[in-house]
Amino acid sequence: xxxxxxxxxxxMRSPNGRDKTLPRKRIHRLSVTSWAFMAPIAVVFVALYIIxxxxxxYYSFTDFNGYVSNPKFVGLDNYTHLFKDPSMLSALGYTIFxxxxxxxxxxxxxxxxxxxxxxxxxxxxxxxxAFFFPAVPSVAILGLVWGFILNPLGSGVLNSIxxxxxxxxPIPWLSDSTLAQLSTVVVTIWAQTGWHAxxxxxxxxxxxxxxxxxxKIDGASGWQSFRYITLPLLVPAMxxxxxxxxxxxxxxxxxxxxxxxxxxxxxxxxLTQSLIEDGIAQSRVGAASALAVLFLFVVGLxxxxxxxxxxxxxxxxx
Amino acid sequence: MTRNxxxxxxxxxxxxxVLMSVPFYYIVVNTxxxxxxxxxxxxxxxxxxxxxxxxxxxxxxxxxxxxxxTIYVTVISIFLMLAIGSLAAFGQITDRxxxxxxxxxxxxxxxxxxxxxxxxxxxxxxxxxxLVDSLNxxxxxxxxxxxxxxYLILGYMRTIPAELLEAARIDGAGxxxxxxxxxxxxxxxxxxxxxxxxxxxxxxxxxxxxxxxSSEEKQTLVLxxxxxxxxxxxxxxSFMTLTVVVLIPMVLFFIFMQRHIVSGLVxxxxxx
Numbered sequence: 001x002x003x004x005x006x007x008x009x010x011x012m013r014s015p016n017g018r019d020k021t022l023p024r025k026r027i028h029r030l031s032v033t034s035w036a037f038m039a040p041i042a043v044v045f046v047a048l049y050i051i052x053x054x055x056x057x058y059y060s061f062t063d064f065n066g067y068v069s070n071p072k073f074v075g076l077d078n079y080t081h082l083f084k085d086p087s088m089l090s091a092l093g094y095t096i097f098x099x100x101x102x103x104x105x106x107x108x109x110x111x112x113x114x115x116x117x118x119x120x121x122x123x124x125x126x127x128x129x130a131f132f133f134p135a136v137p138s139v140a141i142l143g144l145v146w147g148f149i150l151n152p153l154g155s156g157v158l159n160s161i162x163x164x165x166x167x168x169x170p171i172p173w174l175s176d177s178t179l180a181q182l183s184t185v186v187v188t189i190w191a192q193t194g195w196h197a198x199x200x201x202x203x204x205x206x207x208x209x210x211x212x213x214x215x216k217i218d219g220a221s222g223w224q225s226f227r228y229i230t231l232p233l234l235v236p237a238m239x240x241x242x243x244x245x246x247x248x249x250x251x252x253x254x255x256x257x258x259x260x261x262x263x264x265x266x267x268x269x270x271l272t273q274s275l276i277e278d279g280i281a282q283s284r285v286g287a288a289s290a291l292a293v294l295f296l297f298v299v300g301l302x303x304x305x306x307x308x309x310x311x312x313x314x315x316x317x318x
Numbered sequence: 319m320t321r322n323x324x325x326x327x328x329x330x331x332x333x334x335x336v337l338m339s340v341p342f343y344y345i346v347v348n349t350x351x352x353x354x355x356x357x358x359x360x361x362x363x364x365x366x367x368x369x370x371x372x373x374x375x376x377x378x379x380x381x382x383x384x385x386x387x388t389i390y391v392t393v394i395s396i397f398l399m400l401a402i403g404s405l406a407a408f409g410q411i412t413d414r415x416x417x418x419x420x421x422x423x424x425x426x427x428x429x430x431x432x433x434x435x436x437x438x439x440x441x442x443x444x445x446x447x448x449l450v451d452s453l454n455x456x457x458x459x460x461x462x463x464x465x466x467x468x469y470l471i472l473g474y475m476r477t478i479p480a481e482l483l484e485a486a487r488i489d490g491a492g493x494x495x496x497x498x499x500x501x502x503x504x505x506x507x508x509x510x511x512x513x514x515x516x517x518x519x520x521x522x523x524x525x526x527x528x529x530x531x532s533s534e535e536k537q538t539l540v541l542x543x544x545x546x547x548x549x550x551x552x553x554x555x556s557f558m559t560l561t562v563v564v565l566i567p568m569v570l571f572f573i574f575m576q577r578h579i580v581s582g583l584v585x586x587x588x589x590x
Contacts, residue, residue, distance in 0.1 A: 037409025037497070038421050040402045041468055045424070048462045049431050052439035059439070066442070121328040129576070130335035133342075136572045136579070137565055138522035138540045144547055145345055145561060148554060157344060157360045190338065195583065202584040251432050254524045258544065272434055272525070279438035280529060288438050296435040303430050 053296070059289035066283035078290035088291070090266040091274045094181065098256070098270070099249025102188045103242055109193045110241070111234070114200035115226075131194030139191060143258030146187045150174050150259070174260050177267035184256045184268055191255075196241045203237035204230070239310040246302050251295075271295065349559040356555050371559035378556075379549075381563055383535055384542040391453050391538065392520045395460035396513050403467030403512070404505065407475045408497045410468075412483065428465040433525075441529060451532045459526050463519065467512050470585055474508035475501065508585075514575050515582030521568070539564045 060078050064071035082088055117128050134142065149157045150173035159170045174180045207230065215225045253272035256262060262269035271291065279288025340361075348356045349371050351364040375381060410422050440459065441450070449455030478501065486496045502509075527541040537545065543564050550557040572579065 035409065035413055035415060035417055037405045037413075037493070038418055041406035041425065041464055042421055044402060044461050044464050045421075045428060047443075048440065048459070049428050049436060049465075052436035052443065053431055055439035055442075056435055116327060116331060119324075119327060121324050121331065123328055123332050127331045127335040129572075130339050132580075133572060134338070136518065137568045138524060140522075140524035140540050141543050141561060141564065142341075144543060144557075145341055147547070148557070149341060149344065155357055160357075160360060190341075194338075198580055199583060202580070247432070251434060258524070275434055275437065276525075276529060280441050285438060285442075292435040292438060295432050296430075299432040299435075300430040 056289045056292040056296075059285050060293045062286050064285045064289075066285050071286070074286070078286045079294075081287060082290050082294065087266045087269065088271075088274055091269045091271050094256075094266075094268055095250060095252065095271045097181065098184060098188075098252055099246055101185050102192070102249050103245040105185065105189050106192050106196055106245055107238065107242060109189060110196035110200055111238075113193060113197040114204055115230070117197060117201055118204045128194075128198070132198055133194070134191040135195035139254040140258045142191055143187065143255045146183075147174070147259050150183055150187075152176075175264050177264055180260050180264060180268050184259055187259060188255060192245070196245070199241050200234060200237050203234055207233050235313050236310065239306060239313060243303065243306040243310075246306070247299055250299055250302065345558045345561050345565075348555050349562050351555055353553060353555050356558075371555045372563070374556055375559045375563060379542065379546060379560060380534060380537070381539075381542065381560065384537045384539045385567075387453055387536060388521060388538045388540075391456050391460070392517055395457050395463070395520050396516055398457065398461055399464040399467045399516055400471075400509055400513055402461065402464035404471050404475075404502065404509065405497070406464075406468045407472040408493075408501055410472055411475050411478075412493065412496075425465055425468065428462075433462070437529065444530065450530055451536060452530075453536055455530055456526055456538075459530065460520050460523075463516050467516065470512045471505060471508055473585075474505055478504055511578050511582045511585060514578040517571070518579070521571075539567075 059071070061073055061075060062071035063074050063077075113131065117124065117131075151157065151159070152170060152172045152175040154160065154163065154170040156170065156173070158173065162168050162171065172179060173183050211229050212225055215229060220228070251272060252270050253276075256268040256270050257273055260268045262273050275288050275291045275295070278284045278291070344361060347363060348360065350367045350369070352368060352370075355362075355364060406421075410418055444450045444455045444458065449458060482500065482504075483496055486500050491499065522540060523538075524540050524544065527538045528544070531537060531541060534545070543561055546557055546560050550560070
């Protein structure tokens with residue numbers, strides 16, 4: 001007892017280890033305040049994730065339009081409408097097309113780029129920066145700039161260059177549905193490949209050089225050492241990079257919107273654009289909420305699936 | 319043989335890098351031209367270097383106001399995220415109680431919930447508390463980022479030897495003092511990395527200001543460039559100039575923070 005009063009002033013200074021109960025008591029006392037350290041993040045989580053998520057789920061089963069105070073329960077109507085609305089279906093189609101093609105093409109471009117940037121050559125640092133830089137400014141601004149470059153009029157930058165070189169007339173980069181869709185993909189590849197290459201590069205640089213030396217001594221060709229050393233060791237990087245590409249692709253909004261406003265027609269309209277227009281501009285909260293829940297499921301499934309794949313691969317390769 | 323290959327790689331890669339950079343060259347070079355010259359020879363160097371476009375942008379658009387707005391939102395958001403994230407990480411490593419463990423486990427859900435799934439209710443929530451069309455409303459939304467910060471900081475904080483915290487505790491330091499005097503200085507590298515990474519997100523974000531901000535005097539830089547497209551439909555050089563002015567802070571940021579951006583990219587991507 002006497003000990004605990006002195007320890008309040010000069011805590012835990014007693015050098016003998018006989019007061020074994022004291023530390024536990026202190027840890028316990030610390031626990032109460034430690035819990036408080038997590039209070040702000042708990043507030044953020046509840047207020048910005050749990051409550052709005054719950055509301056989205058609830059509204060998705062109602063005809064809530066933002067004005068009536070007691071919305072009617074409509075069951076799965078919002079969900080079935082989702083799959084009947086042509087603009088929504090085309091948004092779904094385009095978003096999946098965008099997510100899948102950018103995931104594949106950025107990966108296919110980023111791995112060779114990373115392998116090259118990992119070699120020594122003159123001006124390597126400058127080249128690395130040049131490829132990486134498009135990932136730094138806002139995608140929205142890049143989309144607007146590319147809008148001028150790909151302007152489908154004859155006065156558009158790319159069109160006037162093509163005209164002066166080949167004499168061809170204006171190409172409808174952004175006013176033809178297919179070309180507009182491809183344009184959004186190409187601009188994304190331009191903007192993202194360097195970023196993902198740097199990610200791969202970080203993993204490449206972690207591969208010990210002796211692996212390659214040993215394989216060289218054993219007579220492996222360049223392709224063989226890539227196939228049997230580099231590629232397997234890049235699997236974790238591929239999992240990470242493709243997860244990011246896929247989820248960002250499904251959630252995409254900025255780039256198609258600033259480049260084409262979702263047009264021509266609905267051809268480059270994304271699910272996120274539909275959600276914003278329905279839920280906020282037109283206050284069709286019920287319909288937008290069904291889309292929000294769909295988002296949660298699709299993105300959640302992709303994340304969980306990718307996590308499972310990554311774990312399985314890591315177990316296989318380590 | 320290998321020497322030739324080096325030269326070949328060099329030439330090829332520099333050529334590709336130059337090609338990649340043409341859009342940036344294009345917007346910069348056209349800010350110094352007249353509109354007529356921009357249309358007639360988009361990629362040529364200007365015959366006479368003119369600064370009229372810059373004068374026009376600074377006089378005719380609220381770019382300075384937007385810059386101030388963006389700085390205000392970014393600085394406060396990042397500070398808030400890092401504070402909430404590091405406090406929570408500290409609570410998590412010092413406290414092994416069930417409550418903390420449950421909070422720690424549940425927070426993972428934040429990575430699965432996409433912003434799209436909460437956007438409409440959040441909008442309605444902010445309307446309810448009169449934080450729509452307000453810079454502080456944006457800061458509230460960006461507080462979402464504290465969970466990402468928490469995970470990265472937690473991973474780093476686990477590398478602090480437990481003996482160090484124990485020693486401080488034995489010397490009589492209270493939990494907040496341990497956090498402030500010992501833990502915060504030790505985790506500075508990760509705070510910088512996460513801070514740089516999140517700065518890029520907040521500074522560049524388009525979707526949140528586009529949804530939540532409607533009045534001109536509350537625009538962020540990115541939103542201002544977006545609305546300027548309508549304003550300058552035919553005046554391309556002015557639009558390019560505004561873009562260049564907006565890109566300058568990002569270029570400086572890139573030059574000085576490149577190392578941190580890359581380390582943030584690598585550690586951030588691992589957490590997903």
